[in-house]
Amino acid sequence: MTRNALTQLRRGTLEYCVLALLRHGRQYGFELIRTLSESDGLLVSEGTIYPLLSRLRRDDLVTTSWQESEAGPPRRYYQLTSAGERALADFSDEWARFRDAVDELLTHGEGDEQRAH
Amino acid sequence: MNNVHTDRLVEDYLMRLDAAASVLPTARRDELTSEIGDHLQEGLREIEPGDEAAVRNLLERLGSPEEIVNAAVDATPSGQILAPARAANGYAIASVLLGVLWILGIGSVFALIFGYRARREIKNSAGNQTGWGLATAGIVLGWIGIAMVFLVLLGAVTLIANSGGSGGTPVPIHTPQPNP
Numbered sequence: 001m002t003r004n005a006l007t008q009l010r011r012g013t014l015e016y017c018v019l020a021l022l023r024h025g026r027q028y029g030f031e032l033i034r035t036l037s038e039s040d041g042l043l044v045s046e047g048t049i050y051p052l053l054s055r056l057r058r059d060d061l062v063t064t065s066w067q068e069s070e071a072g073p074p075r076r077y078y079q080l081t082s083a084g085e086r087a088l089a090d091f092s093d094e095w096a097r098f099r100d101a102v103d104e105l106l107t108h109g110e111g112d113e114q115r116a117h
Numbered sequence: 118m119n120n121v122h123t124d125r126l127v128e129d130y131l132m133r134l135d136a137a138a139s140v141l142p143t144a145r146r147d148e149l150t151s152e153i154g155d156h157l158q159e160g161l162r163e164i165e166p167g168d169e170a171a172v173r174n175l176l177e178r179l180g181s182p183e184e185i186v187n188a189a190v191d192a193t194p195s196g197q198i199l200a201p202a203r204a205a206n207g208y209a210i211a212s213v214l215l216g217v218l219w220i221l222g223i224g225s226v227f228a229l230i231f232g233y234r235a236r237r238e239i240k241n242s243a244g245n246q247t248g249w250g251l252a253t254a255g256i257v258l259g260w261i262g263i264a265m266v267f268l269v270l271l272g273a274v275t276l277i278a279n280s281g282g283s284g285g286t287p288v289p290i291h292t293p294q295p296n297p
Contacts, residue, residue: 017191029152030159037178043179050152051189072162073155 009082010042015052016095019061019080020086023056029053034064063089076095120167126176127157134182139245141189142197149189153179208235209248212255216262225262232256 016072021027021035033046043049056062060099061084065073134153138146157175164171179185208231216228232255239246 033156045178045184047153047179047185048188049154050149050156052270053186054148054152054189055192072158075159076152076155085121113186 006041010044013095014042014049015056015061016088018049018052018056018093019084019091022062022078022080022084023088026065026077028075028077030075030076056084060084123167123172126172127161128167130176130179130182131157136242136245137182137186138189140186141193143195145189145193146194146286149185153185176229193217204245205248205251206235206239207241208232208238209252209255211235213258214255216258219262219265221273222262222266224231225259225266228255228259228262232259 017036017039018032021032027035029050033043033049036043037046038051053062057064057078060081062078063081064076064078067077069075130215131150131154135146135150137147141149156179156194161172164175182202212232212235213229215224215231218224232252235252235255238250
């Protein structure tokens, strides 16, 4: 049950985590995924980020550009668009409210239980 | 440059990805496979040639090809998802045909070989191939055909034995007796 809830949460928030990572500048896929992997519990399988990035690009939240790398083939860099920045800002507000509401209920519920005993 | 065995692991992974991605529109499929290919190349650059454990870890962290394709399907408008090209397995068709043709049992032998091969391929295709029933029919016909070969051989042997008995030189012991 908790597992399912976490899966849903992860699914819903992952794209904003990706947008947030791009806030400080463009990154290429491998680099982005490495950073995400370091955040505990965010990423289950790294490969699923690519379809997500593809959708963000189609939704014009990010743009991509190819850049030569010092070693190996050129890399595809992802960069936040202004629409992406707006989406991220909106989500940040909503998320703060959502998180506070859930926290409030969770801690409040705990209090009730203690009172009932 | 790289170890053959670890190359094989990566190759197999990409082939599975390609097969699973057949449900995606061509552009999306090409994009996905090239992104994953680039990712693997990037990851392999940090791995000592032939370090199988590291390669396996890299692949495992990516997730299974099916999982990735499922994520891509979720991210694609449903109208663009192609029904998997569920073609019947070629060996299954060949198996049934050869099973029917029989060709003195030669067809049956090939019907069996192709039939079992078809079933193995269909099982591995993860729902992309049909023809399980056909392959099974081919296998059944194949075994019937083989049985028929034995029956025909048995019949021939008895026939030869009988005709040899009546027309050949050693006359049956009892036949002369009613004559006197």
